[in-house]
Amino acid sequence: MTRYVLRRLLHGVPIVLGVSVITFLLFYVFGGDPVLQFLGRHATPDQIAALEREYGLDAPLYIQYLAYLKEIATLDFGLSFVTREPVADVLWRGVGPSLSLTVPALFATTILSVSVALIAAHFRGRPLDRSLMVLAVAGMSVSFLVYIVVGQYLLAFEWPLFHIHGYRPGLVERWPYLSLPILILIVVGMGYDTRFYRSAIAEEVDKDYVTTAYAKGLGTPRVLFVHVLKNAMVPIVTRVMISVPFLVTGSLLLESFFGIPGLGGTLLDALDTADFPVIKAYTILVSVLFVVTNVLTDVFYAWVDPRIRLS
């Protein structure tokens, strides 16, 4: 198993390298001179030269790329152009608020949509199932921005149930500000998730073990929420694991709309101010997360189904 994990992790190295090449090319070669973008058009030659020297931008391109690789290997991305703090600090600040927004939303969305999907799959083809699926598709067809704008207007302005905007860093004080964005995130995710889980679960409910369970005299809730759920765990866990990188990246739209200082907002600010050290570190962080969650998902498969390990 350890060898399997190591081999899979090794496969991730070319992907992270590929990501580094693409970001490097996109922002350095095609995107214009980062220093000019950051200092603006009215920079004096001295200022430009000073900043270029400080960040090693006067070196040939391949040297700069090698320097970038070294940054990736050591996970030390230097100082932000804008705040002059270590990049790690800038990113670390955003992680907490982003996770506080996305983790509860993922938990609630998964529990709710799996439950709805179990019920829909049980009544598959019948009116209840059909109405639930129509509702899910309709929910998927509404723009994310419309959910946010209308949600904020109705639930924080028209009926002031929630805070309309803002954030407080305290471990307790943050929740009143986060509850509406979390609610919106749940509503947005429910449509997609319910549909996905329903089709995964619908394949289970016709199987023999379900008939056996009913024949033993078990009630429907027990059959659905114990027997069927256990057998549908593979697609459920896979889907939850795939969303892990997105937990850390937060939600750019929700964060900027509600003024939550998460990583989505950090990225937006970095793009606005051409803060390249932050953009580079962010991209690598996300791609590493992608690779690691992919490996973890494969390991999970191999653990559930030992036949996979051998191939």
Place this chain on the structure above:
Amino acid sequence: MIARAVTDRLRRDRGALVGLAIIAVYAAVALLVTSGLVATDVDARVGEGFLEPGPGHWLGTDRQGRDILGRVLYATKIAFSVGLVTATFSVTLGTALGAIAGYFGGKVDAAIVWLYSTVQSIPSILLLIAIAYIAGRGLFGVYLAFSATFWVAPCRVVRGEAVKVREAQYVEAARALGYGPFRILLWHVVPNTLHLSLVSFALAFVGAIKSEVILSYLGLGVQGEPSWGTMINQSRGELINGFFWQIGAASVAMFVLVLAFNVFADALQDALDPRAT
């Protein structure tokens, strides 16, 4: 005939027919706008700003006193051009790469899988912003950004199917007849993965329309012309003043088209599913 069976099955699906009819109506509007018959002067002032619906401005007017109905209709054209261009490019590219990867296997496959895994590991919003930024604000940047990111999904599914098709007897027969790999790809592999490409096309279309709203929010969307995204984005602050005609009109217009596409894509998937035969 497979095509016959599929159309028969689609014809029996009432949801699919309604979805298709709605898409046709939107396409007709887009064509009318393109040919200059409808919504000709979307920037003209037709009255005061923020008017409620009335004669001459049946869905009210926006801040600058422009007719919201005309702008919503015009935006249909933008939605179709973004959807069609993006879906055509991304699905063609994805299908080609996916079929090549799946059919040839080996190093070619590894290279293509590496390419899409890499693109997939970059946060899509970052890729979209970077490309839209480099290509310049406006429609061209939107096309390019979406095409460069949306090809991954069709590529993955087509590759998966091509791996199976490669082993099929008809492909083996074609090889035995001495056909070259490109003839086999074009005439035997691609047609047999086409059902997946078709569904991907509908999904890419929907994805493009929905993502356009996000790019507009970031100021990188369509410039100088009304799109549903720019309209929704403009009217963010209007709700608080009790004016919801603009956001309502743009959101509903978009919702109905996206819903129609989603329903149609579902029906298509069911009708094309070989397991159902």
